[in-house]
Amino acid sequence: MLQKPKGTYDRFGKDADTMLYFRKLVEALMDKYNAKYFETPLFESSELFHRGVGETTDIVSKETYDFKDRGDRNLTLRPEGTAGIVRSLIENKLYVEAKPLKAWYLGPMFRYERPQAGRFREFYQFGYEVFGCDSPMMDAEVISIVINLFKLLGLKGVKVNINTLGDKRSREDYRTALLDYFKPHLNELCDDCKKRYEKNPLRILDCKVDSNNPIMKNAPKMVDYLNDYSKLHFQKVMEYLDAMKIEYTVNHNIVRGLDYYTHTVFEVEADIKGFGSQNVLAGGGRYNNLVENIGGPSTPGVGFAIGLERLFLALQAENIDICENKPVEVYAFAASENEQVYIASLVNSLRLNGFNVDMDYNNRNFKSNFKRADKLDAKFIIIVGSSEVESNTLTVKDNQTKEEYKIKIDDIVEFLDEKLGDNHEN
RNA sequence: GCGUUGUUGGUGAAGUGGUUAACACAUCGGAUUGUGGUUCCGACACGCGUGGGUUCGAUCCCCACACAGCGCCCCA
Numbered sequence: 224m225l226q227k228p229k230g231t232y233d234r235f236g237k238d239a240d241t242m243l244y245f246r247k248l249v250e251a252l253m254d255k256y257n258a259k260y261f262e263t264p265l266f267e268s269s270e271l272f273h274r275g276v277g278e279t280t281d282i283v284s285k286e287t288y289d290f291k292d293r294g295d296r297n298l299t300l301r302p303e304g305t306a307g308i309v310r311s312l313i314e315n316k317l318y319v320e321a322k323p324l325k326a327w328y329l330g331p332m333f334r335y336e337r338p339q340a341g342r343f344r345e346f347y348q349f350g351y352e353v354f355g356c357d358s359p360m361m362d363a364e365v366i367s368i369v370i371n372l373f374k375l376l377g378l379k380g381v382k383v384n385i386n387t388l389g390d391k392r393s394r395e396d397y398r399t400a401l402l403d404y405f406k407p408h409l410n411e412l413c414d415d416c417k418k419r420y421e422k423n424p425l426r427i428l429d430c431k432v433d434s435n436n437p438i439m440k441n442a443p444k445m446v447d448y449l450n451d452y453s454k455l456h457f458q459k460v461m462e463y464l465d466a467m468k469i470e471y472t473v474n475h476n477i478v479r480g481l482d483y484y485t486h487t488v489f490e491v492e493a494d495i496k497g498f499g500s501q502n503v504l505a506g507g508g509r510y511n512n513l514v515e516n517i518g519g520p521s522t523p524g525v526g527f528a529i530g531l532e533r534l535f536l537a538l539q540a541e542n543i544d545i546c547e548n549k550p551v552e553v554y555a556f557a558a559s560e561n562e563q564v565y566i567a568s569l570v571n572s573l574r575l576n577g578f579n580v581d582m583d584y585n586n587r588n589f590k591s592n593f594k595r596a597d598k599l600d601a602k603f604i605i606i607v608g609s610s611e612v613e614s615n616t617l618t619v620k621d622n623q624t625k626e627e628y629k630i631k632i633d634d635i636v637e638f639l640d641e642k643l644g645d646n647h648e649n
Numbered sequence: 650g651c652g653u654u655g656u657u658g659g660u661g662a663a664g665u666g667g668u669u670a671a672c673a674c675a676u677c678g679g680a681u682u683g684u685g686g687u688u689c690c691g692a693c694a695c696g697c698g699u700g701g702g703u704u705c706g707a708u709c710c711c712c713a714c715a716c717a718g719c720g721c722c723c724c725a
Contacts, residue, residue, distance in 0.1 A: 226698090226715080226716070227716095229715085229716070229717095280723095281722080281723050281724080282723085282724075285650075285723090286723080286724090303725090332725085334723095334724080334725095336723075336724075337650080337651095337721095337722085337723090338716095338717080338718090339717095339718075339719075339720090340717095340718070340719085341725085342724080342725080346725075347725095348725065349725095350725095415721090415722070418722095426723095479724095481724095490725095503724080503725075504725070505725070506724080506725065528725060529725065530724080530725025531725080532725080533724095533725055534725080558683055559682090559683095588681085588682070589681090589682085589683060589684055589685075590681070590684080590685055590686095591677090591678090591685090592684090592685085593684065593685030593686075594685065594686065596685080597685070597686055598686090604684090604685095606683075606684080608683065610683095618683090618684095620684080625685095627684090
């Protein structure tokens, strides 16, 4: 049997509802920040990600889906959302518009990874990016959005870990210092760290295996390589976080896996039963050189991304249900085949009047119809037989009180409006 | 990319080298041709992830592959 490709999934039922309602929730939240929705292509030229995300990152070096199209173009399925938005910003010259420009997106990303629970090869991210603002207030606001969203969802133990990488210059100086420092000690490090030394020396500090190794303790500290501007910026970010009463922990080992970050980087985690190290639900930071690197005018940026599969798994583990209950308001059926046409027209008119209506399409018997109405949790049942057709009335049963009414066909909308009251929305 | 565990119907699952692969839930139909959520009866895997092999015979043993889960790496 044909099956879905590894690391993909079909979303339906409750999961599909969750996605739908999450999107609604995010739309409402984004309005509060006056952020604008963005859609960019699922695939871009491969070069964009090589230049944007960084040649040496794992994401680009071993996780992209690369392909050539029939015109021999080198394309890549987007592994993250920022690069595409930056490309769009430059191509459409959006940087001349309102500064800051706040953008959000929600859609699938692709990474060739080993699948695990809450981690897929095609996965969804909700992301947020701000361009043209280098105020530390914006760093803090971006962090606060994630916090507010998680609190809105009802997650417990939401915590932020932050760090600063300084500007491009301090980051490079620090990197050089680390390389010099670790070079004579390379043999004392684990195999992974030897690779990190080549690819991303900052990550060595993040190593779990070598964390107790004394060489780690004496390693150069980022703080010592920060210039005054960087230090001040970071300090201000923390002041704004304090002002917003957001709890955070400074963790100098946070580096992030994408090369474009400068200054503030952060990860947001929550206490999720049984999640362990997978409790980081969001990550982000500032990237003041990315727009320029991709070929636009020097424009600062800051943003975050949240992986939705892992987030939804967390909600499930915490028994949080964000789906709205949409009950069937009316279930209609005909007593016999003769009234089916009548039912079809009735149902159509009720729907046009804004009611949520389901019906019997198969001319089932009474018992089956009542069972189905119960299963759908229908508020009212409308039964049409020959006598109803003749007298232009409908038999309407309130499925909660079991009371039965004879309603003139012309009065049915008014009757249902009154009965369903505030719960009914047009 | 590495290590490890698993894969029986719509779902939860039991099971054995040998005639019809338990049981439960769900679904559909009937008892009950204009009023139900109870009860009773009936239907429901041409098959035990896929492909090979061992065997007189395999869902059960062996091998490969696929997929899923867990850990590592990495990340959201």
